[in-house]
Amino acid sequence: xxxxxxxxxxxxxxxxxxxxxxxxxxxxxxxxxxxxxxxxxxxxxxxxxxxxxxxxxxxxxxxxxxxxxxxxxxxxxxxxxxxxxxxxxxxxxxxxxxxxxxxxxxxxxxxxxxxxxxxxxxxxxxxxxxxxxxxxxxxxxxxxxxxxxxxxxxxxxxxxxxxxxxxxxxxxxxxxxxxxxxxxxxxxxxxxxxxxxxxxxxxxxxxxxxxxxxxxxxxxxxxxxxxxxxxxxxxxxxxxxxxxxxxxxxxxxxxxxxxxxxxxxxxxxxxxxxxxxxxxxxxxxxxxxxxxxxxxxxxxxxxxxxxxxxxxxxxxxx
Amino acid sequence: xxxxxxxxxxxxxxxxxxxxxxxxxxxxxxxxxxxxxxxxxxxxxxxxxxxxxxxxxxxxxxxxxxxxxxxxxxxxxxxxxxxxxxxxxxxxxxxxxxxxxxxxxxxxxxxxxxxxxxxxxxxxxxxxxxxxxxxxxxxxxxxxxxxxxxxxxxxxxxxxxxxxxxxxxxxxxxxxxxxxxxxxxxxxxxxxxxxxxxxxxxxxxxxxxxxxxxxxxxxxxxxxxxxxxxxxxxxxxxxxxxxxxxxxxxxxxxxxxxxxxxxxxxxxxxxxxxxxxxxxxxxxxxxxxxxxxxxxxxxxxxxxxxxxxxxxxxxxxxxxxxxxxxxxxxxxxxxxxxxxxxxxxxxxxxxxxxxxxxxxxxxxxxxxxxxxxxxxxxxxxxxxxxxxxxxxxxxxxxxxxxxxxxxxxxxxxxxxxxxxxxxxxxxxxxxxxxxxxxxxxxxxxxxxxxxxxxxxxxxxxxxxxxxxxxxxxxxxxxxxxxxxxxxxxxxxxxxxxxxxxxxxxxxxxxxxxxxxxxxxxxxxxxxxxxxxxxxx
Numbered sequence: 055x056x057x058x059x060x061x062x063x064x065x066x067x068x069x070x071x072x073x074x075x076x077x078x079x080x081x082x083x084x085x086x087x088x089x090x091x092x093x094x095x096x097x098x099x100x101x102x103x104x105x106x107x108x109x110x111x112x113x114x115x116x117x118x119x120x121x122x123x124x125x126x127x128x129x130x131x132x133x134x135x136x137x138x139x140x141x142x143x144x145x146x147x148x149x150x151x152x153x154x155x156x157x158x159x160x161x162x163x164x165x166x167x168x169x170x171x172x173x174x175x176x177x178x179x180x181x182x183x184x185x186x187x188x189x190x191x192x193x194x195x196x197x198x199x200x201x202x203x204x205x206x207x208x209x210x211x212x213x214x215x216x217x218x219x220x221x222x223x224x225x226x227x228x229x230x231x232x233x234x235x236x237x238x239x240x241x242x243x244x245x246x247x248x249x250x251x252x253x254x255x256x257x258x259x260x261x262x263x264x265x266x267x268x269x270x271x272x273x274x275x276x277x278x279x280x281x282x283x284x285x286x287x288x289x290x291x292x293x294x295x296x297x298x299x300x301x302x303x304x305x306x307x308x309x310x311x312x313x314x315x316x317x318x319x320x321x322x323x324x325x326x327x328x329x330x331x332x333x334x335x336x337x338x339x340x341x342x343x344x345x346x347x348x349x350x351x352x353x354x355x356x357x358x359x360x361x362x363x364x365x366x367x368x369x370x371x372x
Numbered sequence: 373x374x375x376x377x378x379x380x381x382x383x384x385x386x387x388x389x390x391x392x393x394x395x396x397x398x399x400x401x402x403x404x405x406x407x408x409x410x411x412x413x414x415x416x417x418x419x420x421x422x423x424x425x426x427x428x429x430x431x432x433x434x435x436x437x438x439x440x441x442x443x444x445x446x447x448x449x450x451x452x453x454x455x456x457x458x459x460x461x462x463x464x465x466x467x468x469x470x471x472x473x474x475x476x477x478x479x480x481x482x483x484x485x486x487x488x489x490x491x492x493x494x495x496x497x498x499x500x501x502x503x504x505x506x507x508x509x510x511x512x513x514x515x516x517x518x519x520x521x522x523x524x525x526x527x528x529x530x531x532x533x534x535x536x537x538x539x540x541x542x543x544x545x546x547x548x549x550x551x552x553x554x555x556x557x558x559x560x561x562x563x564x565x566x567x568x569x570x571x572x573x574x575x576x577x578x579x580x581x582x583x584x585x586x587x588x589x590x591x592x593x594x595x596x597x598x599x600x601x602x603x604x605x606x607x608x609x610x611x612x613x614x615x616x617x618x619x620x621x622x623x624x625x626x627x628x629x630x631x632x633x634x635x636x637x638x639x640x641x642x643x644x645x646x647x648x649x650x651x652x653x654x655x656x657x658x659x660x661x662x663x664x665x666x667x668x669x670x671x672x673x674x675x676x677x678x679x680x681x682x683x684x685x686x687x688x689x690x691x692x693x694x695x696x697x698x699x700x701x702x703x704x705x706x707x708x709x710x711x712x713x714x715x716x717x718x719x720x721x722x723x724x725x726x727x728x729x730x731x732x733x734x735x736x737x738x739x740x741x742x743x744x745x746x747x748x749x750x751x752x753x754x755x756x757x758x759x760x761x762x763x764x765x766x767x768x769x770x771x772x773x774x775x776x777x778x779x780x781x782x783x784x785x786x787x788x789x790x791x792x793x794x795x796x797x798x799x800x801x802x803x804x805x806x807x808x809x810x811x812x813x814x815x816x817x818x819x820x821x822x823x824x825x826x827x828x829x830x831x832x833x834x835x836x837x838x839x840x841x842x843x844x845x846x847x848x849x850x851x852x853x854x855x856x857x858x859x860x861x862x863x864x865x866x867x868x869x870x871x872x873x874x875x876x877x878x879x880x881x882x883x884x885x886x887x888x889x890x891x892x893x894x895x896x897x898x899x900x901x902x903x904x905x906x907x908x
Contacts, residue, residue, distance in 0.1 A: 208615070222586060
């Protein structure tokens with residue numbers, strides 16, 4: 055097991071290195087750089103001023119030197135400085151991380167809490183009205199993009215109640231109730247689609263498992279429904295579901311960009327898009343790397359979870 | 373005596389009415405102090421340094437922190453030399469036939485950090501902005517250096533007197549110094565700090581600045597204008613999504629909004645909250661067409677005129693502008709503007725006449741230049757990839773196709789828009805231009821002078837340059853107006869940068885917001901907000 059984890063960590067390191075190179079190259083392939091943006095916002099371009107600024111920011115150096123410097127800084131734990139705000143990158147990223155983390159965790163929690171039970175119930179009650187109702191709900195979740203649902207929620211609230219969640223961020227340490235009010239609706243908007251996916255996968259794998267001989271045997275032995283379904287069937291049906299949750303967590307960031315914008319939450323997902331627009335390389339590169347690390351670790355966690363869910367799976371042996 | 377009796381009741385009633393009229397408005401409108409006003413600006417500001425930026429977002433969010441030497445009276449809708457009021461300067465005087473501008477400064481002003489304000493701060497600021505060789509600091513980006521080209525030296529003979537010595541008379545200097553882009557910075561604070569902080573003398577002190585999220589101010593208790601500001605604070609909340617902005621206003625989370633909104637946005641907001649009040653005014657932001665003078669065949673005046681004639685201004689008003697624009701030339705037309713052409717003159721400009729006749733003339737001109745149905749003129753219309761640009765540019769493509777031009781639309785990412793324009797890497801483009809001050813010097817030199825950084829069409833006319841210099845030094849206002857109008861007519865005839873129209877601005881507020889001033893010939897010079905109060 056240890057060997058397997060060590061191997062996975064080495065592979066993760068190589069993946070992250072490749073990711074860093076890809077990120078660096080893609081950012082440089084985009085037309086314009088931060089000096090273009092600065093002069094763009096000032097409405098003019100003075101070549102002498104531009105060269106001075108490029109030298110100050112270090113983007114006049116050859117690309118290999120710039121890449122090497124960035125990697126060196128990363129290894130030392132230095133994230134550099136935001137070109138746009140002239141502040142240490144970590145100072146800019148740090149207050150935004152808890153916002154995105156809270157939203158992601160709530161959204162994921164919401165989608166699991168809704169998706170798994172609905173999927174199980176739908177499979178067990180296959181072909182009955184409840185199954186059809188739940189399938190309609192899941193189909194609706196897959197059909198509604200998060201940005202559309204977010205906007206509908208906002209518009210419905212303001213039209214019917216004259217109220218919308220706070221447009222300025224309320225930290226949970228300041229007012230937990232207000233914070234939850236602020237986050238529940240965006241979490242619902244993001245989590246609904248994931249919950250629909252989870253529900254469909256849970257349903258289909260549950261249907262397969264429920265047809266297995268050992269389940270039939272359990273029924274024949276007169277075991278209680280709850281025990282058969284939730285203990286025997288669900289545990290064996292959960293491998294694809296866990297895989298999906300891992301993948302969805304990675305994809306969640308994409309959904310958060312729009313939801314953070316619509317609900318005006320100052321998280322890293324929205325900020326990442328801003329930083330891309332402003333070619334704020336240190337922010338984009340470091341944030342994207344942070345997301346990559348989270349995705350890689352989430353995948354590793356999912357793989358390790360397999361061994362707990364299915365003891366037949368053994369890592370580290372041929 | 374009996375003859376006077378019938379008048380007694382009237383006299384009494386009249387006196388009573390006069391008393392009511394005299395007292396009622398005062399009691400009803402007496403400003404209340406306190407409260408925090410929440411608003412949403414156009415966008416996040418790149419910094420709190422107006423001298424280094426060219427976006428209204430910076431002016432909106434930094435103006436409450438600063439003061440100018442002089443400022444435009446917020447209460448008067450039209451900005452002109454007659455509406456300039458003192459701020460840090462108690463009074464000023466033109467001397468030596470408009471070659472020296474002397475400011476006599478207030479002696480009771482302190483910076484937000486408690487240090488006294490003196491003439492050295494003024495000298496420091498404007499030496500830096502004009503890029504003087506001996507300036508004590510340098511701006512990273514200096515978009516308005518051109519405004520101060522006529523300044524030869526700035527002297528501070530004593531702590532409360534400043535003299536701007538000019539190379540030649542320039543009455544416009546005072547107007548440019550009154551702009552929201554011309555605050556005075558403290559000499560003792562490094563200019564780089566204004567990226568995220570603000571030390572000013574203004575009515576509000578910076579409480580919190582979360583870049584890209586919010587800018588929050590609190591009342592400056594030491595403000596030199598006694599009894600101001602009325603508010604305890606102002607909060608600028610950055611809301612990127614327009615629909616969310618509208619919802620936030622409707623739900624009462626914002627007291628006022630509307631920056632960058634069009635008519636539909638304003639009406640949508642009110643449809644959900646009928647108590648909201650919509651303010652509509654002219655603005656000094658125009659939609660203009662850039663035709664690249666350096667690229668064939670656009671160096672042919674017939675092609676430029678054909679393009680200009682093909683763009684039916686009345687269709688522009690109904691289409692992309694949804695009825696919310698005024699027609700004009702290079703300067704905001706009168707009566708909203710001070711220096712623009714009058715309505716009868718505007719009516720004679722290319723594109724303003726009968727659409728069918730003008731399109732026929734455009735086709736004729738194109739044919740004369742060698743472009744016919746079998747050999748059509750093929751052009752790319754470039755524009756910035758923002759909705760407000762793309763809407764008008766799409767309309768332009770359609771209009772050009774009606775005269776046989778094969779036009780395609782190219783959306784350019786906002787980050788590389790100005791570099792492309794500066795390098796003239798386009799054929800025809802749709803652009804928006806906002807000018808800080810409704811003044812010929814501020815507008816004409818920047819956009820039409822040979823070699824100017826922001827002369828995006830590459831237009832160059834020695835005659836126009838000469839006339840520009842001449843109007844700049846003309847002291848008689850009527851003669852100057854005549855010269856400016858002559859320049860404007862020539863620019864439109866040359867197709868230097870055809871103006872489609874000047875857009876309207878909207879602000880939408882709840883009835884409890886009082887004193888939120890809007891100027892009809894500039895959006896940039898009314899951000900101090902010391903007179904705003906909440907009737908709650």
